Amino acid sequence: SMPVGKQTWFGVEFDIIDPEKNNNKSILTLRGTYVTPAFPEKVLIPMRHEKVRCLYFLHSASNGARTLIGEYIVRFASGKESKIDNRIPGNNGNWWTGYYYDTGEESKPVGILSRSTLSGNPEWRYLRIFEWVNPYPDDIIIGVEAISNNTVATPILLGITGVCNP
Numbered sequence: 001s002m003p004v005g006k007q008t009w010f011g012v013e014f015d016i017i018d019p020e021k022n023n024n025k026s027i028l029t030l031r032g033t034y035v036t037p038a039f040p041e042k043v044l045i046p047m048r049h050e051k052v053r054c055l056y057f058l059h060s061a062s063n064g065a066r067t068l069i070g071e072y073i074v075r076f077a078s079g080k081e082s083k084i085d086n087r088i089p090g091n092n093g094n095w096w097t098g099y100y101y102d103t104g105e106e107s108k109p110v111g112i113l114s115r116s117t118l119s120g121n122p123e124w125r126y127l128r129i130f131e132w133v134n135p136y137p138d139d140i141i142i143g144v145e146a147i148s149n150n151t152v153a154t155p156i157l158l159g160i161t162g163v164c165n166p
Contacts, residue, residue, distance in 0.1 A: 002016065002026070002112060002114075002158075003016060003112075004016045004017065004018040004019075004026070005018065009058075009108070009110045009129055010108050010110075010129055012056045012129055012161055013161060014056075014058050014158070014159035014161050015159065016158060016159060026158075027156055027157065027158045028043055028045070028146060028156070028157040028158075029154060029155075029156050030042070030043065030070065030146060030147070030148035030154065030155040030156075030157075031148045031150055031154070032061075032062065032063060032069075032148065032150075032151065032152060032153050032154030032155070033150055033151065033152050034063050034152040034153075034154070035062060035063060035154050036062075036154045039148075039154070040148075041147065041148050041150065042145055042146060042147040042148065043145070043146050044075075044143050044144075044145045045143060045144045045145070045146060045157075045160065046142070046143050047141045047142055047143050047144060047160075047162070048162070049077070049140050049141070049142055050140060050141065050162060050164055051137060051138060051139065051140055051141075051164065051165045052134055052137065052141055052162035052163055052164055052165065053133070053134055053137050053163045053164070053165050053166075054131055054132060054133045054134055054162070054163050055074070055131075055132045055134065055141075055144070055160055055161070055162050055163075056129055056130065056131055056132075056160070056161045056162075056163075057072070057091070057128075057129070057130045057132065057157065057159075057160055058110075058127055058128075058129055058157070058158045058159040058160070058161075059086070059092055059127065059128055059130070059155070059156060059157045059158060060092065060093060060094070060095040060125075060126060060127045060128055060156045060158075061088060061092055061093070061094055061095060061153040061154060061155050061156060062094075062095050062096075062153065062154040062156060063094070063152050063153050063154060064088045064092070064093060064094030064095065064096075064097075064153045065088065065094075065151060065152055065153055066088055066089060067087070067088060067149075067151055067153070068085055068086070068087045068149055068151075069086050069087065069088055069092065069148070069149055069151050069153040069155050070086040070146065070147050070148045070149045070155045071083055071084060071085055071086050071147050071149070072084040072086060072132075072144055072145065072146055072147070073144070073145040073147065074132075074134075074141055074143075074144050075141070075142050075143045075144070075145065076136055076139040076140060076141060076142065077139060077140035077141075077142050078136075078139050078140075080136055080139060082134075082135055082136070084132055086146075086155060088100075088153065089103045089105060090103075090104075090105070090106050090107070091106045091107045091128065091130040092107060092128050092130065092155075093105075093107065093109060093126055093128045094126070094153075095125050095126060095127075095156065096125065096126075097126065106130060107128035107129055107130040108128065108129045108130075109126045109127070109128055110126065110127040110128065110129060111124050111125070111126055112124070112125050112126070112127060113125075127158060137165055138165075141162065144160060
């Protein structure tokens with residue numbers, strides 16, 4: 001099952017919300033036309049209002065087809081915005097499969113041994129860690145909007161970690 005609390009993968013720390021301490025909510029799941037058509041198409045995630053060098057996204061997708069499944073819009077205090085494509089393969093991947101060997105991966109796969117499976121047996125599932133380098137490191141990030149492109153894929157976001165400027 002998904003570990004909760006402070007978790008470190010590839011040297012990046014994420015604080016995974018424990019659903020038992022948060023009204024059974026832990027991850028952000030967006031609309032996908034196949035499994036989650038009633039879910040929200042986009043959600044604005046408030047940030048701590050800090051200047052950061054980069055953001056790390058811990059995300060995945062269910063039914064992740066090879067396509068542009070959505071985007072993240074990083075919003076700054078100055079009014080600037082920066083768009084990040086959320087695509088498979090590239091910076092995201094399918095929860096059900098591991099690494100895409102036939103193309104350049106920009107993200108790192110994180111294997112999670114899931115005990116809640118259709119087969120009833122433990123099986124590996126995969127998250128992705130993606131590093132986005134901030135083009136405006138002297139501007140304060142006030143929020144990140146996660147947006148679905150309404151494909152068969154269901155975009156899933158588990159965490160965002162920022163690395164502050166020195």
